[in-house]
Amino acid sequence: MQKWLIVYSSNTGNTEQIAKAMFQVLGSEAADIYLIKEAPAVEQLPQYDIIAVGYWLTRGAPDKAVQQWLHNLSGKRVVLFQTHGTDKYSEHSVTAFARAASCLGDNCEVLGTFGCQGRINPVLLNKRLTLSADDPHAPTERNKKRWAMAAQHPDTTDLAEARQFIAAIQRKLILREKYQNTQQ
Template structure:
């Protein structure tokens, strides 16, 4: 079995998670940044990673997910939100919905990750209206700064191994 792990990363979180997944996978495998590999024909399993953006995957990952035909795809991501939150569920569900009808989502995984400084620093008026900086939001963003951590990497690796063992 040959696996491919792809990632798109803004702050390095998703790349680090992709590396943990890659390290956990048995057999023949490759890793690369999304947008640099477009021929998926030689792979049995494709892992696609994204950073959370507007209730889904970032734009590079969206293009990648929508271009994978006839494959089993596992989707993973990082977000500033808690992994068990409705927002995290939406990110994964919306990312999986991008797969063409002839591909199958083999599973999903998301963990918290630090966010771009825009979200915690000085923000424009529109951003403040859409996502006001409440005390709860600030606590969540401060917690996100600690992730992904060793436990997140361990969980991601176990998840990836479970995915390939099912095949």
């Protein structure tokens, strides 16, 4: 059995909900789950076969705590998951996965990525309401509509998709192992 580690950072509870949904699929026999500030030390990471790292976005990248933690990973199979206030498949969210992957240490393999829209921190949202019209985060009608949509997430569909995603990664790993065994 593969041993998983789920490590996450959560600013408003969005990423925590996704992490816990993923953990439900894996179960406590196959996985451990920690907030980033309580994550195991690098010396303890060899016991884990797959590490799922969740984070919220700030300025188009994982939060600083996760960026620093990702640098400690070396030679690991990794799953990245993120929550953000933007549209699920926007350029902003896709680019953020690349930024997260660029933080990884040497010889890591990204097995998959999962993104989910989520509520924006109310303090940040209040600051955005005062921005001038030339700022990309200004309270334009388009942004206000997106913020209202983000406030409804993660919802039950998002949580179900997170569970399906982890189950699909598990199936992918089983099939990969079978294929590799037939090639020997």
